[in-house]
Amino acid sequence: MSAIFHAGISGYRGRMGRAVSQVLDAREDVVVAARFDWGETADISLCDVIIDFSTPDASLALAQGAAARGGPALVIGSTGFTPEQEAELVKAAEKIAIVKSGNFSLGVNILIGLVQHAAQRLDAQDWDIEITEAHHRRKVDSPSGTALMLGEAAAEGRFTDLADIRSAPYDGVQGERENGKIGFSSIRAGGIIGEHTVLFASEDEVLTLSHSAIDRALFAKGAVAAAAWVRTRRPGLYDMQDVLGFRQA
Ligand SMILES: NC(=O)C1=CN([C@@H]2O[C@H](COP(=O)(O)OP(=O)(O)OC[C@H]3O[C@@H](n4cnc5c(N)ncnc54)[C@H](OP(=O)(O)O)[C@@H]3O)[C@@H](O)[C@H]2O)C=CC1
Ligand SMILES: O=C(O)C1=N[C@H](C(=O)O)C[C@H](O)C1
Numbered sequence: 001m002s003a004i005f006h007a008g009i010s011g012y013r014g015r016m017g018r019a020v021s022q023v024l025d026a027r028e029d030v031v032v033a034a035r036f037d038w039g040e041t042a043d044i045s046l047c048d049v050i051i052d053f054s055t056p057d058a059s060l061a062l063a064q065g066a067a068a069r070g071g072p073a074l075v076i077g078s079t080g081f082t083p084e085q086e087a088e089l090v091k092a093a094e095k096i097a098i099v100k101s102g103n104f105s106l107g108v109n110i111l112i113g114l115v116q117h118a119a120q121r122l123d124a125q126d127w128d129i130e131i132t133e134a135h136h137r138r139k140v141d142s143p144s145g146t147a148l149m150l151g152e153a154a155a156e157g158r159f160t161d162l163a164d165i166r167s168a169p170y171d172g173v174q175g176e177r178e179n180g181k182i183g184f185s186s187i188r189a190g191g192i193i194g195e196h197t198v199l200f201a202s203e204d205e206v207l208t209l210s211h212s213a214i215d216r217a218l219f220a221k222g223a224v225a226a227a228a229w230v231r232t233r234r235p236g237l238y239d240m241q242d243v244l245g246f247r248q249a
């Protein structure tokens with residue numbers, strides 16, 4: 001058995017917090033040393049690592065608090081950060097190790113590589129890229145964090161930044177679609193756990209790459225694997241590609 005470590009759960013009464021609790025409680029090598037939610041304080045010094053699925057504001061406050069005292073390490077799953085908040089997280093990661101990902105599933109992290117590969121080989125003048133995602137009615141941010149990661153992978157495949165080629169949302173009479181842009185569409189309905197599709201379309205053919213989450217425990221298992229990985233790492237901002245060993249040197 002691997003060495004015992006102490007974990008905390010931020011946002012523990014939420015959908016993901018409850019799923020993470022179940023995965024941690026089933027592990028013999030983890031002691032859950034702190035569980036906290038909005039408005040609650042906890043002694044984070046008891047933890048080697050905290051798993052956080054809450055809100056961007058809460059995650060950033062946690063990261064800044066941990067950075068100020070030099071630990072613990074963090075696994076951040078919250079989505080919907082502004083570019084300014086992302087920049088603050090980069091600063092916090094100079095002091096502590098953070099794994100941040102919009103999706104902790106193995107399948108999505110493989111999909112990211114496939115999307116980058118396809119985007120690099122399908123010429124931007126001939127092939128349009130559209131990303132669609134569907135989630136439950138309680139999700140507050142859009143596009144989803146996963147959709148944005150897939151968009152970033154496609155942009156990377158085309159050797160550019162997503163911010164430079166992201167389409168404005170389609171609404172009203174906006175004229176013809178511009179070549180080389182990446183579009184995003186979101187559905188919010190019922191209890192859908194998480195569906196993502198990246199569509200590459202030319203005048204002659206359509207290539208579709210997609211992923212469906214069947215159970216939210218999937219994300220919790222990935223986040224716990226990330227926690228076990230990150231707790232002994234040097235300060236830095238990591239993602240699931242690092243945890244899974246997919247990043248090329
Ligand atoms: N990366 C991934 O793989 C995944 C990411 N997510 C993301 O995780 C986040 C949470 O999702 P989900 O669990 O569905 O959402 P929920 O709304 O069910 O849970 C969020 C929880 O965070 C709590 N919270 C709010 N503020 C704070 C705070 N300051 N400190 C600690 N806890 C706080 C909320 O408490 P209260 O209700 O009292 O406000 C709530 O319990 C979202 O951003 C979502 O997009 C979700 C699934 C997978
Ligand atoms: O809010 C959710 O539920 C999910 N959020 C993540 C995202 O924004 O991509 C991951 C997953 O799809 C579920």
